[in-house]
Amino acid sequence: MTAYASPGFLVPDDLESVFPPVRAHPAPQSRPERSAADGPIFRDPVMFDLMQRAQRIARSDASVLVRGESGTGKEVVARYIHRHSPRANGPFVAVNCAAIPEQLLESELFGHERGAFSGALGQRIGKLEAAQNGTILLDEISEMDYRLQAKLLRALQEREIDRIGGRAPIRLNVRIIATTNKDLEREVAKQTFREDLYFRLNVVAVHVPSLRDRVNDIPALADHFIEKYRSESGRGARQFSPAALSALMAHDWPGNVRELENTIHRALVLTADSVIGVKALEVGPPSGRSPAAATLSDFVGRKLHLVERDVIIGTLEITGGNRTRTASLLGLSIRALRNKISLYAAQGITVPASTTAARTP
Numbered sequence: 001m002t003a004y005a006s007p008g009f010l011v012p013d014d015l016e017s018v019f020p021p022v023r024a025h026p027a028p029q030s031r032p033e034r035s036a037a038d039g040p041i042f043r044d045p046v047m048f049d050l051m052q053r054a055q056r057i058a059r060s061d062a063s064v065l066v067r068g069e070s071g072t073g074k075e076v077v078a079r080y081i082h083r084h085s086p087r088a089n090g091p092f093v094a095v096n097c098a099a100i101p102e103q104l105l106e107s108e109l110f111g112h113e114r115g116a117f118s119g120a121l122g123q124r125i126g127k128l129e130a131a132q133n134g135t136i137l138l139d140e141i142s143e144m145d146y147r148l149q150a151k152l153l154r155a156l157q158e159r160e161i162d163r164i165g166g167r168a169p170i171r172l173n174v175r176i177i178a179t180t181n182k183d184l185e186r187e188v189a190k191q192t193f194r195e196d197l198y199f200r201l202n203v204v205a206v207h208v209p210s211l212r213d214r215v216n217d218i219p220a221l222a223d224h225f226i227e228k229y230r231s232e233s234g235r236g237a238r239q240f241s242p243a244a245l246s247a248l249m250a251h252d253w254p255g256n257v258r259e260l261e262n263t264i265h266r267a268l269v270l271t272a273d274s275v276i277g278v279k280a281l282e283v284g285p286p287s288g289r290s291p292a293a294a295t296l297s298d299f300v301g302r303k304l305h306l307v308e309r310d311v312i313i314g315t316l317e318i319t320g321g322n323r324t325r326t327a328s329l330l331g332l333s334i335r336a337l338r339n340k341i342s343l344y345a346a347q348g349i350t351v352p353a354s355t356t357a358a359r360t361p
Contacts, residue, residue, distance in 0.1 A: 039076075042220070043217055043220045044216035046209050047217060050207075054081050055084055058082075062203040063175070063200065064175075064176070065178050065180065065184075066205075067184075070181045070256065071256035071258030072210055072211065075094065077206060078137050093130050093137065097143045105145070106148055109148075110128060110161050111129055139179050140181065142182040142193055153196055159172045212252050215249055218248050219240075239274065242348070244280075244281055246348070247283055311330070312326070312344075322354055323338065
């Protein structure tokens with residue numbers, strides 16, 4: 001059995017010098033001698049468009065709101081924007097607004113003077129001040145306390161901050177990038193997020209798509225995580241079996257890239273061979289159902305080409321891989337069906353093979 005190994009793809013420093021300014025999908029290349037810190041790993045045309053947008057945004061000094069589900073790589077995109085901006089030589093300071101208790105976040109952001117409150121034994125520089133001449137990332141901004149949002153808004157408007165207990169304002173020269181996995185418009189309507197702060201942050205918006213909406217990135221990301229954890233695990237596995245790759249491509253990945261990373265890490269721990277099989281991945285179709293058992297709710301909000309792929313593969317499963325019967329049920333010509341199957345095969349997706357007895361739905 002042959003194993004499948006997909007070349008990863010890393011964003012170069014100058015995106016437009018490598019890719020022409022068109023929407024066409026670039027041909028796969030071998031992985032350059034660079035670390036993942038140089039930028040997001042991607043191969044899907046959706047991410048290609050996003051990274052072109054990110055590079056244009058980086059040239060400005062506008063505030064950026066990066067949106068997307070948890071685990072999609074919002075911070076990676078934020079760091080890419082910073083590294084390709086005129087502030088690249090300045091600091092990049094990240095603050096997780098969801099991880100710091102409400103009563104401590106104000107001091108974390110703005111700093112404090114000695115004796116400003118009980119326990120303030122010395123002066124402390126806040127994260128905003130620490131990011132001078134650079135970029136500050138406000139991760140999960142929607143989790144910030146409503147009262148503190150007002151103080152942040154003033155800092156952004158006036159370009160100055162006051163340390164807690166301080167007597168003089170401090171001029172601020174930072175770029176703001178905020179991330180959220182929530183619908184901020186809905187939070188504004190619920191009055192849990194300030195509308196004026198929303199408009200101040202949302203000068204330029206970037207939406208990082210979920211992994212299920214950029215399936216062509218999965219093989220490259222999976223290969224990257226193999227390289228990342230292979231030496232740590234002491235295992236020799238470097239490739240996926242065709243069935244394992246098919247399982248990776250078919251999974252919904254509700255945890256997105258973070259879930260994929262954990263899956264590959266676990267597979268390396270469980271695999272003694274040079275090829276990672278399906279069993280080691282411990283993933284399957286959503287809710288234990290086959291694609292053929294999907295309901296309408298499974299398709300809402302998904303890209304049409306991904307829905308079409310799942311419907312075709314699901315119908316092939318029902319018909320026992322009978323191409324003629326599948327084409328008839330779907331209203332396709334047999335030639336059109338074969339072309340789509342060839343496309344899926346080129347993407348490394350396993351399509352049900354024909355059996356001797358087709359099942360009639």
